[in-house]
Amino acid sequence: MSCRASPWSRPSLPAGPRFPTSARPRFPLGSRNLWRNPILKNSWTLGAGVSNMFALPSRLFSCMASSGSGDGGFARPTSTDEAVAPLPLYSWPDKQRPRVCILGGGFGGLYTALRLESLVWPSDKKPQVVLVDQSDRFVFKPMLYELLSGEVDVWEIAPYFTELLKNTSVQFVRDSVKLLRPSDHFRREPGEPCTGGVVHLESGTVIEYDWLVLALGAEAKIDVVPGSAEYALPFTTLDEALRVESKMKMLERKRFGKSTPxxxxxxxxxxxxxxxxxxxISERLKNTGTVKAINVQTTICPTAPQGNRDVAVKVLESRNIQLFLGYFVSCIKEASASDDSSSTVTDSEVDGDHNKLILDLQPAERGLKGQTLEADLVLWTVGSTSQIPRLQPPDAPNVIPLNGRGQVETEETLQVKGHPRTFAIGDSAALRDPSGKLLPATAQVAFQQADFAGWNLWAAINDRPLLPFRFQNLGEMMTLGRNDAAITASFIDGLTLEGPLGHAARKLVYCLRMPTDEHRVKVGISWFTKTAIDSLASVQNAVANSFPLPTPMGDDSTTNHSSPAAAAMDPDSEVVFDFPPYICQYKSGRVHRPGGAPTVPAGTDPATGVVSKDIRAGPASVRVYLPPGATGKIPVVVYFHGGGFVVGSPARPGTHNYLNDLVARSGAIGVSAYYRLAPEHKLPAAYDDAWAALRWAATLGDGAEPWLLDHADLSRVFLAGCSAGANIAHNTAVRASAPGALPDGVALRGLALVHPYFTGSEAVGGEAGFGPEIRGFMDRTWRFVVSETVGLGDPRVNPFVDDTARKASAGIPCERVLVCIAENDFLLKERGLWYHREIKANGYAGELEEIFESKGVGHAFHFDMLDSEQGVELQERLVAFIKK
Ligand SMILES: Cc1cc2nc3c(=O)[nH]c(=O)nc-3n(C[C@H](O)[C@H](O)[C@H](O)COP(=O)(O)OP(=O)(O)OC[C@H]3O[C@@H](n4cnc5c(N)ncnc54)[C@H](O)[C@@H]3O)c2cc1C
Structure with missing residues (x-):
């Protein structure tokens, strides 16, 4: 096709090599008539005099598979020529308007396309734009980590191009770029044809263009040391991230329910x-695994701003991470079956799904000794490589100028050196800043270059001067887990945002950087909703910070007072109530819950596949859990967390993990109740909320909760709780015995009380050894959490105190009761034994299971030791109770 006559499409070409006769596409894809005659267009073949650079052997046609959308399409050949088959030619919708071909739909390519779309064009000059990418999704790479932490869904960070481009005139072609044949470096005589060149796609399709944008990014360079390509996984694309995620899941499932390895x-x-x-990953593994991080340098993130590095070091040091600094990996291999050092090899070989890997570490620093490490999974993050060198035609290599790293050398205008119609941006391009430093391969650079590339294309097409690209460093951000990040803004010297604030700020910035208004809004709403639901828990937790449950009284902690810092902040710092380590209240009424643990949002638990969500349950709220692959009707466990009625929440990490585990093992639906906490909301507020949660579950979420509607077997409802939660479970069961309290057909199949919080004014069993201070403490704490009470004679905390209480307790409408105690639960073990004795003695008509004791552990140990032998035993006991 000849050059479009319009002057706007033809910038003055610099002097350069003359177009070689053999390769000169005088009418490279046929004459102008080709465009006018669809039959000709579709049956186009190469003439003998034309270079066969556009032809492929006909056998290759059988595997062509390109797709277009909208007006753009392909001219499919019909020739039956056996020797040289014609190539399908991408058919531009308009014969006159300039043709812009963008290769790669990442931060560089997609944002250039969107920028071109947003500019104001003279009506006859608006270019037709085709975007080619091997994938059907744009990938917001900086948030790939959030796929591993479960914070984002794939659609949020990897939307489909067709979705993003549906309201634009940009055509999307899913195909792989195979070969680049630019022709804009040839010097031409005035009037000679001047297309920008052609691109060959893997499918065989050829795209002829006037303007080209190269934005193919870079890929991981993995074949670096022996074994790295076979055994290590890179983490640079969506597919690679999903592969890592599935490998992690596989490892977690394999270990699920075991305390080792x-x-x-x-x-x-x-x-x-x-x-x-x-x-x-270390945050995800918690105490179920270890991260071994190896770096050839003796520092981490050497190019990061000091503030970010300091925050990262702090976070890494606080996690289960072993750092191997000053080492390089020289080889990765599979552990041999005979290698005794690898205990899991034999297991895994039986499973046939994974073997231990061995990494040989060589010292890169003097004084260090070589090491050998074992790993189940090796992630390779070192090095990347540009695609461009491979796309150069073998008969004319290095037509496109490349630097030592294989990146395309560009002018400041982002035009490829010597190629006025080709722009190169992003990771596959090389441009130096005015100080001579190569710009980093970051999304920030690619994003800003896209803006300039779009503008400079506009300028070139409209015969305006092109602008030199100037990178504006806005700062750097890194994620450090679900609630941690480090952000350094270049425009505020020395400021580093970290922790939850940094995390939220990073997410906000990335939300604003998402492509297209529509997607931005969708993602914004999605993240806001997730955050809002999470906040429901956080608000409560912010007030009621999560703590370990009670430690034995009488130890030194009972005399501990709130921190001097907290006291100093209070205008009236006299402590009127101290319930260490959970809470203290000042004379002013201010309540202080020192310290605190982060809440975890509901979502999919990567280790078990259990999904959860927070939801309003009448006047209360619950976190509901569904086991993976739930089919048919399954039991419902309504669960109440512990925390002395003053702290805790379903969103507390320990409680949330525990519920995920319980639900995965038992195959039941979990309904974990958010209840109001004392002293801001004294009892019976928590009892009322617990009752609302049970009512909600028993009515299938007021007939509107799909998980319950589909799966809840209301003839198998269980009440369960730990410590104060067990007290709540018991009192909820008592309330359920009122006639008509629960809808017809709802049966309380069981009541499971783990380390229950009951007390009384008379010592029972081994409590005889308690000093008077313990009884006084129990009385004070009970009065602190309840609005009106007679003290330790209150049947809600002393369920067998009198005849009425005994009758009510023994009359609970639960078919079975299980009581679990812990050997070292100094304060509450005796009350568990007592409850078990008393309920039987007072004529409980149901089936009382044998008491279950966890040896060598203390109160509520299982939240921190879920994977321990005793943790697994306790969980299995409960599961058996539910499944019976
Ligand atoms: C895990 C990870 C985290 C990151 N975090 C950050 C961060 O926090 N901040 C930051 O600034 N940068 C970050 N980066 C770097 C940033 O993502 C890249 O610099 C940026 O994506 C480069 O944009 P690009 O358009 O050049 O390439 P890409 O975004 O990689 O896009 C290239 C596109 O080309 C397509 N493609 C490649 N080869 C072909 C082919 N032969 N045919 C057809 N299509 C092809 C690919 O499918 C892809 O869509 C991160 C990168 C990774 C991998």
Whole structure:
């Protein structure tokens, strides 16, 4: 096709090599008539005099598979020529308007397309734009880590191009770029044809263009040391991230329910990517595994601003991460079956799904000794490589100028050196800043370059001067887990945002950076909703910070007072009530819950596949859990967390993990109740909320909760709780015995009380050894959490105190009762034994299961030791109770 005559499409071409006769596409894809005659267009073949650079052997046609959308399409050949088959030619919708081909739909390519779309064009000059990408999704790479932490859904960070471009005139072609044949470096005589060149796609399709944008990014360079390509996984694309996620899940499932062996993940490289992965994975593994992070340098993230590095070091040091600094990995291999050092190899070989890997570490620093590490999974974050060198035609290599890293050298205008119609941006391009420093391969650079590339295309097409690109460093951000991040803004010297604030700020910035208004809004709403639901828990938790449940009284902690700092902040710092380590109240009425643990949002639990959501349940709220692959009707466990009625929440990490585990093992639906906490909301507020949660479950969420509607077997409802939660479970069961309290057909199949919080004014069993201070403390704390009470004679905390209480307690409408105690639960063990004795003695008509004692552990140990032998035993006991 000849050059479009319009002057706007033809910038003055610099002097350069003359177009070689053999390759000169005088009418490279046929004559102008080709466009006018669809039959000709579709049956186009190469003439003998035309270079066969556009032809492929006909056998290759059988595997062509390109797709277009909208007006754009392909001219499919019909020739049956056996020797040289014609190539399908991408058919531009308009014969006159300039044709812009963008290769790669990442931060560079997609945002250039959107920028071109947003500019105001003279009506006859608006270019037709085709965007080619091998994938059907744009990937917001900086948030790939959040797929591992479960914070984002795939659609949020990897929307489909067709969705993003549906309201634009940009055509999307899913195909792989195979070969680049630019022709804009040839010097032409005036009037000679001047297309920008052609691109060959993997499917065989050829796209002829006037303007080209190269934005193919970079891919992980993995074939670096022996074994790295076979055994290590990269983490640079959506597919790679999903592969890592599925490998993690596989390891977690394999270990699920066992206390050993620990999952070992090795991360090679501690630049940004390695540090972010180490932080994310270590947070996910918690105490179920270890991250081994290896870096050739003796520092992490050497190019990061000091503030970010300091925050990252702090976070990494606080996690289960072993750092191997000053080492390089020289080889990765599979542990041999005979290698005794790898206990899991034999297991895994039986399973056939994974073997331990061995990493040989060589010292990169003097004084260090070589090491050998074991890992179940190796993630490789070192090095990347540009695609461009491979796309150069073998008969004319290096037509496109490349630097030593294979990136395309560009002018400041982002035009490829010597190629006025080709722009290159993003990771596959090389541009130096005025100080001579190569711009980093970051989304920030690609994003800003896209803006300039769009503008400069507009300028070139409209014969205006092109602008030199100037990178504006806005700062750097890194994620360090679900609630942690480090952000350094370049425009505020020395400021580093960290922790939850940094995390929220990073998410906000990324939300604003999402492509298209529509997607931005969708993601914004989605994240806001998730955050709002999470906040429901956080608000309560912010007030009622999560703490371990009571420690034995009488130890030194009972005399502990609130921190001097907290006291100093209070205008009236006299402590009127101290319930260490949970809470203290000042004379002013201010309540202080020192310290605190982060809440975890509901969502999919990567380890078990259990899904959860927070939802309003009448006047209360609940976190509901559904086991993976739930089919048919399954039991419902209504659960009440502990915390002395003053702290705790379903969103507390320990409680949330516990529920995920219980639900996965038992195959039941979990309904974990958010209840109001004392002293702001004294009892019976918590009892009322608990009752609302049970009523809600028993009415299938007022007939509107799909998980309950589909799966809840209301003839198998269980009440369960730990410590104060067990007290609540018992009192809820008592309330359920009132006639008509629960809808017809709802049966309370069981009541499970773990380390229940009951007390009384008379010592029972081994409590005889308690000093008077213990009884006084129990009395004070009970009075602190309840609005009106007679003290320790209150049947709500002393369920067998008198005949009425005994009758009510023994009359609970639960078919079975299970009581669990802990050997070292100094304060409450005797009350568990007592409850078990008394309920039987007072004529409980149901089935009282044998008491279950966990040996060598204390009160509510299982929230921190879920994977311990005793934790698993306790959980299995409860599961058996539910499944019976
Ligand atoms: C895990 C991770 C985290 C990151 N975090 C940050 C961060 O926090 N901040 C930051 O600034 N940068 C970050 N980066 C870097 C940033 O993502 C890249 O610099 C940026 O994506 C580069 O944009 P690009 O358009 O050049 O390439 P890409 O975004 O990689 O896009 C290239 C596109 O080209 C397509 N493509 C490649 N080859 C072909 C082919 N042969 N045919 C057709 N299509 C092809 C790909 O499918 C892809 O869609 C991160 C990168 C990764 C991998």
């Amino acid at each position: 620990a999952i070992e993940v090795a991360i090679v490289g501690l630049g940004y990517s390695g540090v972010e992965l180490a932080a994310t």
